[in-house]
Amino acid sequence: MKTFPAQYSTLSAVALKNHLIEAYQLDPATTCRLLIRNVSDTYILENQSQKYIFKIYRDAHRKRNEIEAEVELLNILKANGNGVSYPLTDVTGKQIQQFNAIEGLRNGVLFSFAEGKVILDLENAQLIQLGQDIAKLHQTTSSIKLSNPRPVFSFETTLFEPLHDLKLHFAEMQEEFEYLSDVAVRVVKKFEEFDTSKFSYGYCHYDFFPKNFHFDSAGNITFFDFDFAGEGYLINDLMTFLNHYFFHQLNNLITKEQAEEDFNTFLSAYQQVRPLTADELEAIPYLGITFHIFFLKFFYDNYDDWSNAFLTPRYTKHRVTLIKKWEEMYCNF
Structure with missing residues (x-):
């Protein structure tokens, strides 16, 4: 019987283990297991002395040239002394592995392991270290131009394209859609008050939540998950970290003060x-408003392949309510 085409497969951890042990000459005792199934699947490989992260991308989410740009960016950051989880090179000199999966070609990268752990309630010393390390990372990302493209975070890509693409999804939620359309216009108008010519521009991580950096026992930070990295105002990264405190307050885990x-x-x-x-x-x-509208489109675009079973009208309205709460908490139009 002919194999029926699939939209999204999960690659065998056993087969990946065998492939990666050979490709990178890893310890034969290395194990491999699926850690996260998402728009890009993440596996953890470990043996008695070392750990690695293997990420395999979905073509619909990240094209080969975008992955090459991410690898290039991480190589530059590592070379400049920034603390990042970086791509490893196999015995033939490659940093990207390619697999002929059921749905077609998929590309994967083996990364160094970010030692340490996630800390959600950061103390002063950790906040100072984090602020300085992100600033040093921005010193690098503001002074380079990658050979391959990454997404661009502009009002067109974070507000107007998302609203255009989401219009059908909001067909039965006209009040919510009208609010999003209105607040998008107000954000653009607000930016007309700023001298954006003096804003620092470069490559942003665009997802600087505590889940994406580890503190080791000595207080050193390693950043990882540059999946969304793209060009834009560098203050986008400060905004994404502000989101950590936004959600922390909503969950009553920290006071406003x-x-x-x-x-x-x-x-x-x-x-x-x-x-x-x-x-x-x-x-x-x-x-922050552009960030939340951008991710509404991301959830919508990746619904089929991300097992995001909660993209219901109720969930969508909840996300719009979050944007309203963000506006109330932080904005003054």
């Missing part, structure tokens, strides 16, 4: 390395 104090400690530490203009500081919260 402590959240403001902690974020200001982080911002002050960042500015010890990379000063920000007054307009950049004021603009940070307004980019």
